[in-house]
Amino acid sequence: MNGKAGTAIRLVDCAKTFPNGTRALDKTSLEMRGGETIVFLGPSGCGKTTLLRVIAGLESPDEGGRVYFDDEDVTSQPIEHRNVGMVFQSYALFPNMNVGDNIAYGLKVHGVAPDKRARRVDEMLRMMQISELRERRITELSGGQRQRVALARAIAVQPRVLLLDEPLTALDALLRERLRIEIDVLLHSLGITAAYVTHDQGEAMAIGDRIAVMNKGAIVQTGSPREIYYKPASSFVADFIGTMNRVTGTLRGGALELPGGRIDWADQQGSGEMQVLFRPNDARIVEEAGAPLRGVVEQQFFLGDRTRLHVTGVADRTVVVETTEHREFRVGQSIGLRIEPGALLRLRD
Amino acid sequence: MRGRENRFLLLMVAPAIVVGAAFFLLPLARLAVVGATGKLGIAAYTAVVTNPQYFQALASTIVLSVTVTVATLVIAGIAGVFLERNHFLGREALISMLTLPLAFPGVVVGFMVIMLAGRTGLIGEITSTFGAGRLVFAYSIAGLFTGYIYFSIPRVILTIMAAAEKLDPALEEAARSLGANPWRVIVDVILPALKPALIASGAICFATSMGAFGTAFTLATDIKVLPIVIYTEFTLLANIALAAALSMVLGIITWATLALSRVAAGATAAAAG
Amino acid sequence: MRRTPYFWLQLAFTLLVCSFLLVPVFMSIVAGLTENFFVGVKSGFTTRWIGVVWELYAPTIFRSMYIALATLAVTLVVGVPAAYVLAKRPGMATRLIEEFLVLPVAIPGLAIALALIITYGGFRDFRTSWGFILVGHVLYTLPFMVRSVLAVLSSFNFQVLEESAASLGAGFWRRFFGIVLPNARSGIVAGALTVVTLSIGEFNLTWMMHTPETMTLPVGLADSYASMRLEIGSAYTLVFFIMITPLLVALQRYGVQSTRTRKGA
Numbered sequence: 113m114n115g116k117a118g119t120a121i122r123l124v125d126c127a128k129t130f131p132n133g134t135r136a137l138d139k140t141s142l143e144m145r146g147g148e149t150i151v152f153l154g155p156s157g158c159g160k161t162t163l164l165r166v167i168a169g170l171e172s173p174d175e176g177g178r179v180y181f182d183d184e185d186v187t188s189q190p191i192e193h194r195n196v197g198m199v200f201q202s203y204a205l206f207p208n209m210n211v212g213d214n215i216a217y218g219l220k221v222h223g224v225a226p227d228k229r230a231r232r233v234d235e236m237l238r239m240m241q242i243s244e245l246r247e248r249r250i251t252e253l254s255g256g257q258r259q260r261v262a263l264a265r266a267i268a269v270q271p272r273v274l275l276l277d278e279p280l281t282a283l284d285a286l287l288r289e290r291l292r293i294e295i296d297v298l299l300h301s302l303g304i305t306a307a308y309v310t311h312d313q314g315e316a317m318a319i320g321d322r323i324a325v326m327n328k329g330a331i332v333q334t335g336s337p338r339e340i341y342y343k344p345a346s347s348f349v350a351d352f353i354g355t356m357n358r359v360t361g362t363l364r365g366g367a368l369e370l371p372g373g374r375i376d377w378a379d380q381q382g383s384g385e386m387q388v389l390f391r392p393n394d395a396r397i398v399e400e401a402g403a404p405l406r407g408v409v410e411q412q413f414f415l416g417d418r419t420r421l422h423v424t425g426v427a428d429r430t431v432v433v434e435t436t437e438h439r440e441f442r443v444g445q446s447i448g449l450r451i452e453p454g455a456l457l458r459l460r461d
Numbered sequence: 462m463r464g465r466e467n468r469f470l471l472l473m474v475a476p477a478i479v480v481g482a483a484f485f486l487l488p489l490a491r492l493a494v495v496g497a498t499g500k501l502g503i504a505a506y507t508a509v510v511t512n513p514q515y516f517q518a519l520a521s522t523i524v525l526s527v528t529v530t531v532a533t534l535v536i537a538g539i540a541g542v543f544l545e546r547n548h549f550l551g552r553e554a555l556i557s558m559l560t561l562p563l564a565f566p567g568v569v570v571g572f573m574v575i576m577l578a579g580r581t582g583l584i585g586e587i588t589s590t591f592g593a594g595r596l597v598f599a600y601s602i603a604g605l606f607t608g609y610i611y612f613s614i615p616r617v618i619l620t621i622m623a624a625a626e627k628l629d630p631a632l633e634e635a636a637r638s639l640g641a642n643p644w645r646v647i648v649d650v651i652l653p654a655l656k657p658a659l660i661a662s663g664a665i666c667f668a669t670s671m672g673a674f675g676t677a678f679t680l681a682t683d684i685k686v687l688p689i690v691i692y693t694e695f696t697l698l699a700n701i702a703l704a705a706a707l708s709m710v711l712g713i714i715t716w717a718t719l720a721l722s723r724v725a726a727g728a729t730a731a732a733a734g
Numbered sequence: 735m736r737r738t739p740y741f742w743l744q745l746a747f748t749l750l751v752c753s754f755l756l757v758p759v760f761m762s763i764v765a766g767l768t769e770n771f772f773v774g775v776k777s778g779f780t781t782r783w784i785g786v787v788w789e790l791y792a793p794t795i796f797r798s799m800y801i802a803l804a805t806l807a808v809t810l811v812v813g814v815p816a817a818y819v820l821a822k823r824p825g826m827a828t829r830l831i832e833e834f835l836v837l838p839v840a841i842p843g844l845a846i847a848l849a850l851i852i853t854y855g856g857f858r859d860f861r862t863s864w865g866f867i868l869v870g871h872v873l874y875t876l877p878f879m880v881r882s883v884l885a886v887l888s889s890f891n892f893q894v895l896e897e898s899a900a901s902l903g904a905g906f907w908r909r910f911f912g913i914v915l916p917n918a919r920s921g922i923v924a925g926a927l928t929v930v931t932l933s934i935g936e937f938n939l940t941w942m943m944h945t946p947e948t949m950t951l952p953v954g955l956a957d958s959y960a961s962m963r964l965e966i967g968s969a970y971t972l973v974f975f976i977m978i979t980p981l982l983v984a985l986q987r988y989g990v991q992s993t994r995t996r997k998g999a
Binding site: 471563673 | 835960
């Protein structure tokens with residue numbers, strides 16, 4: 113829109129302790145490149161919203177923490193001087209104003225002249241495809257419409273950074289899917305720097321250029337969605353992002369031995385008993401005869417696009433296997449499995 | 462950034478604190494001190510128990526207030542639950558009319574009692590037409606009772622209706638499905654659900670009756686309720702210290718009643734929730 | 735739907751209660767418009783008693799009105815910001831302040847009036863001015879304004895609205911006047927109606943605190959009941975009803991409706 117690449121954001125040693133003594137955020141340092149969308153992902157209470165509020169200026173970091181927008185130190189600036197756009201889970205639209213006035217509010221506060229304001233509101237309404245809602249009262253809008261207005265309002269002032277706090281959580285699944293795509297397209301077409309908070313890993317994968325997984329007040333891993341999914345740095349990340357099988361096997365003579373067979377696994381350091389992880393879709397179902405691993409179907413769940421099996425006998429515990437094959441399984445049926453060594457993961461912790 | 466905002470907030474609450482401190486706390490403290498500095502000294506505070514005349518006034522005020530509270534809860538309880546649970550033509554109008562006297566000052570309520578049961582009152586008119594003689598009770602304890610019920614009913618009805626609105630019909634249906642008769646439903650389902658509202662509005666009713674002055678003043682009855690005694694001591698006998706001590710006692714009684722009821726209502730509400 | 739006998743029984747009871755409340759009101763209205771109430775309506779209707787009331791008590795009517803408006807102004811300026819602070823910073827300190835602000839409701843007006851007279855009676859000019867009455871009315875009505883506004887502010891998340899206004903660049907006062915106040919309007923209106931209604935009808939405090947120069951309408955009513963003929967007292971009461979009824983109707987509209995719609999939303 114204004115042509116220039118988005119603002120880079122840098123947090124240095126930002127911690128947050130609330131007056132009641134709760135430590136919501138440990139010392140955190142983070143760099144967001146201009147125009148990048150970063151998703152803070154984690155369970156509730158992990159500090160992701162606090163981190164967002166520190167960036168916004170709604171919370172000030174504890175002594176020693178600094179927040180930079182490009183090279184400007186904004187730590188002591190209240191939110192109203194930071195020029196950030198915010199989208200809230202509850203939308204936080206002003207009920208005493210109609211849609212148009214909501215979108216115009218920030219422009220009015222910034223002293224934009226009425227005619228310019230009206231043009232900008234038109235532009236926003238068109239961009240969000242809600243031109244017909246201009247005169248509507250907020251109470252007359254559906255959840256999806258409210259979210260569009262909230263986005264339009266936040267973007268109208270051309271903020272330096274867009275902050276979205278669980279913006280889709282209050283919507284139903286279908287709408288969530290659609291808006292998720294729209295937001296992704298919007299963020300990249302604007303070239304704006306954006307921070308997006310969610311507890312939904314699917315949303316994080318779809319929207320984030322990078323994902324920062326958070327737990328207990330700290331960022332535990334930062335990386336692209338792919339890195340996070342396939343190279344989780346800890347068992348917490350592995351478990352939080354999708355389903356992960358965790359089995360105990362013994363590494364001996366270039367192969368991993370499991371109760372249900374063995375997987376060739378050369379070039380591995382060490383030997384003896386160890387924990388190994390793999391994704392359900394990385395275990396392929398193969399002919400039982402000559403299969404490297406064998407097990408028995410304990411339960412099957414047909415999920416439409418795929419079938420999920422709980423298989424016993426392969427490892428020390430039940431493993432989850434997913435297949436897109438159009439075949440039906442029987443409980444008690446014996447099956448063969450193959451797992452490529454590249455899909456196996458060892459964790460430090 | 463929070464510090465600046467806190468300064469604004471302090472600025473905004475300061476006027477209320479100043480008004481409350483200067484015109485409420487300070488005067489109340491003065492009242493308490495003055496009460497103990499008459500010829501009786503600190504004994505003025507116990508005079509309400511030791512002096513038969515004051516004790517009589519206190520006792521009759523309490524008895525009157527308790528009776529009024531019980532009667533009002535029964536009357537307003539029946540009418541309030543009925544109005545909340547039944548929908549019929551004219552219901553809204555009926556509710557408006559029942560809550561109209563909410564804003565009548567005590568003097569006007571006293572005058573209403575005179576209209577009903579005074580020397581030219583409606584009730585006397587009716588009884589004399591039936592040859593039973595002219596029944597006049599406005600200026601007796603029955604008149605006070607009538608007046609206090611009159612101003613209590615609208616308040617209590619509103620609270621009861623608000624509580625009855627939150628009553629879950631499913632509870633009652635469940636009780637019915639288990640074979641409870643209407644009486645059992647009232648005792649086991651409706652009354653427990655209304656209990657917090659009954660306690661709260663009962664306490665307000667009691668406290669208002671204890672402190673009511675206008676109605677008794679208009680009716681000028683022989684029965685001396687505590688507020689009238691205080692008024693007499695202060696204006697006619699210029700016994701300022703005693704009036705102060707008695708009003709402190711009265712204030713403590715009403716305040717304690719309301720405070721206790723909140724604790725009790727909170728406890729039952731918590732137990733129910 | 736078929737009505738049970740219980741229904742009719744309860745309806746009859748409720749109507750009885752209603753007539754207990756309303757019959758004396760009608761009687762006093764009739765009495766105020768009747769030539770001679772002892773003789774009855776056959777003596778003819780007249781407005782002359784209202785004329786007498788106007789002659790004798792007109793100043794009390796106007797005084798009650800401007801005291802009510804002044805009380806409203808003070809409770810708005812003092813009470814609304816205070817309620818906002820209480821809602822914005824829930825905690826021990828604000829809880830205590832709230833308790834302290836609503837305490838006057840729990841103390842009989844008589845006691846408060848005595849306390850005020852004992853403390854400020856020495857300031858002659860103040861004691862004899864209508865400002866003294868105003869102080870009493872403000873103390874008595876302030877809790878209702880605070881509670882009414884507080885109730886509305888607790889019914890929706892105004893903090894997040896403020897945060898979103900702040901993110902768009904609005905400073906503290908702009909948020910308070912542009913976002914908080916407009917959205918708390920229903921509570922402010924309900925509180926305002928309550929304050930005016932209560933102030934116009936206030937007797938317990940005012941009777942103790944008034945001087946002949948600061949007589950209000952209810953004080954005048956007590957005076958007329960004690961010393962005038964029944965028709966004059968009735969006509970005066972009628973004037974009071976006429977003043978108070980629109981307020982009550984508005985209160986039932988806005989006071990109840992605003993909480994109802996909120997619950998439905």
